[in-house]
Amino acid sequence: MRRRWLACGLALVGWGCAFGVDDIPEVPENPTFHRDILPLYQDHCLLCHGDPPSRGAPTYFRLDVYEIPEAEAHPDGLGERRQHHAGHAHPEGEGPFGAKAMSLHCLQVVEEGLMPPAAKWGDGLGPNARKMLRRWVEQGSPP
Numbered sequence: 635m636r637r638r639w640l641a642c643g644l645a646l647v648g649w650g651c652a653f654g655v656d657d658i659p660e661v662p663e664n665p666t667f668h669r670d671i672l673p674l675y676q677d678h679c680l681l682c683h684g685d686p687p688s689r690g691a692p693t694y695f696r697l698d699v700y701e702i703p704e705a706e707a708h709p710d711g712l713g714e715r716r717q718h719h720a721g722h723a724h725p726e727g728e729g730p731f732g733a734k735a736m737s738l739h740c741l742q743v744v745e746e747g748l749m750p751p752a753a754k755w756g757d758g759l760g761p762n763a764r765k766m767l768r769r770w771v772e773q774g775s776p777p
């Protein structure tokens with residue numbers, strides 16, 4: 635009995651062991667959306683930022699697709715940006731936007747600990763997952 639309590643305590647101390655999703659084991663050299671980022675978003679974001687956005691998530695973007703065909707009027711989402719509230723990068727135009735156009739904005743809210751909301755109590759992306767997201771954005775958010 636006492637053993638079990640001890641194991642439980644240790645699990646809570648360990649990073650992401652007790653709840654949520656474990657960090658990814660290693661950071662890929664050249665992360666791509668479909669192989670690397672989509673599974674990450676599935677684990678941490680799509681509960682709210684899927685199709686349709688739910689639980690109060692903004693409706694101007696979805697993270698379950700790389701690009702939204704209807705948004706073809708704004709093909710270069712990673713280009714020029716105007717400042718959105720709180721100094722976040724926000725793609726030009728009205729959207730709707732897919733994961734490519736939103737990549738920098740997503741990186742910012744993740745690095746600031748704002749997303750996913752559970753990051754507030756420690757259930758966010760692990761260090762490797764953050765590093766991968768940053769690398770993906772720095773390499774131009776490839777599909």
Ligand code: HEC
Nearest residue numbers: 678679681682689690691692722739740743744749750751
């Ligand atoms: C439990 C639901 C939930 C999850 C999971 C979640 N979000 Fe959100 N997200 C929201 C809600 C609600 C808002 C709008 C309120 C806000 O901005 O805090 C939001 C807003 C955002 C915004 C826009 C912020 C702005 O300034 O307009 C981005 C970008 C974002 N989320 C990215 C992500 C990413 C990336 C993940 C996964 C790492 C994620 N979210 C996980 C609910 C969620």
